[in-house]
Amino acid sequence: MPAISFLNVLIFLSVSSLVGWYLYRKLLMVVDAFTPKNLPLVKKRLARTVVALMSLPAIPMLLKEIPPLRETGITYTLFFLGSVWGIWLFLALLVFVPADLTMLVWKQARRVFARRRTKSLIETQTTRANVARTRDDNPPLMPEKSSDYSPSRREFLKKAAPSMIGFAFPTVITGYSLVNNRMNYVVNQMTLSFPNLPSELRGLKIAHASDIHSGAFMSQRQMEEITETLNSFHPDLVALTGDFVANDKNEIEPFVKGFRNLKSTYGTFACAGNHDEWVGIETVEAAMKQHAETLLRNEHRIINIDGAPLNVIGIDYTRSRTAYLDAAMKGTNPDGFNLLLCHHPDFFTYAKTANIDLMLAGHTHGGQIALDVAGVELYPIDILYKYPRGLFEEGEQGKQKLYVNLGAGVTGAPLRTISPEIVVMTLV
Incomplete structure (x- = not known):
């Protein structure tokens, strides 16, 4: 099997750091919606967890370089867990990266359209202000908010739900590949x-x-x-x-x-x-x-x-x-x-x-x-x-x-x- 070189290690550390930071930001969106009160403590624990997970695939590869540990059960177990984690992570990136790029393009497009509308809005606002002065000074009654309105729920749906759906996809696919097809x-x-x-x-x-x-x-x-x-x-x-x-x-x-x-x-x-x-x-x-x-x-x-x-x-x-x-x-x-x-x-x-x-x-x-x-x-x-x-x-x-x-x-x-x-x- 090809030997592990310094360049391989450097590339692995660079990619792991970048992907780990990206994953941490995604997980933080979900955690923030569930635990806003203990967020500082949760952030620290989440960061440690991500570091441990990103290191997992490398551990069995290092153990395989040590002859007494090469064929042990612990090495194969860690290799299995690292492989499962690696595939899950790959599938998660396959979902999130295109989605984030699409959202970035969409936001930029909205900004461009907003700038184009600015000039016409300034002109129409002046006209509307003049019309408003002729109306009754009594302000209109505001409609009552529905009893089931919940700002926290809306915030949850905005921040956490997309990430949770994104995490569900690789979880289902990875589980399917483990249970159904390996010897089928x-x-x-x-x-x-x-x-x-x-x-x-x-x-x-x-x-x-x-x-x-x-x-x-x-x-x-x-x-x-x-x-x-x-x-x-x-x-x-x-x-x-x-x-x-x-x-x-x-x-x-x-x-x-x-x-x-x-x-x-x-x-x-x-x-x-x-x-x-x-x-x-x-x-x-x-x-x-x-x-x-x-x-x-x-x-x-x-x-x-x-x-x-x-x-x-x-x-x-x-x-x-x-x-x-x-x-x-x-x-x-x-x-x-x-x-x-x-x-x-x-x-x-x-x-x-x-x-x-x-x-x-x-x-x-x-x-x-x-x-x-x-x-x-x-x-x-x-x-x-x-x-x-x-x-x-x-x-x-x-x-x-x-x-x-x-x-x-x-x-x-x-x-x-x-x-x-x-x-x-x-x-x-």
């Missing part, structure tokens, strides 16, 4: 049509899983359940597209044991992800070999299916190193169907120029957190990747395809509003 697998079955597919390969069934992330939030038993699900579809070939572990070498053994009972006609093939590189690809490769799981490292295997060649190609983690693919494709059957396993989806930009027919990838997790309600889609991950999630078809008649798996596990924050995914595709 979706099996996505699909049929992919290729105009150049040999008749012998029609009906070939490929089971695809990615981003397992064995570790604190993906147990061996959970991986065995994924294996059982994959086996239930009786695939001809199983493809695993990287990130088998989270952050530590100790997570490799549970992974290989969790998937050792995978069954398919032609075997299990895999490529490495960035997390696998962090813990050591050689160690991962050696462990997988013991259970007949083939990790393809810039290489290929040719599978003969009723006389038709299938080139199964796998490369190490990369976004743009075409040399990996060049090395992997040396010796492939030129008449074969080319199936590429590559962890990073944006490598498809280069793969499609190398006559790859189908590329399977992962890496993005679909962002893990997204909004997809009543036809409204908001996937922040779409901004970061050219090919962020799902199926992409390019070339004449869509003959070259990429599928980006949403992943089975989690990374960073152990939260998902996007359901984990297992894909079963049939080639026709």
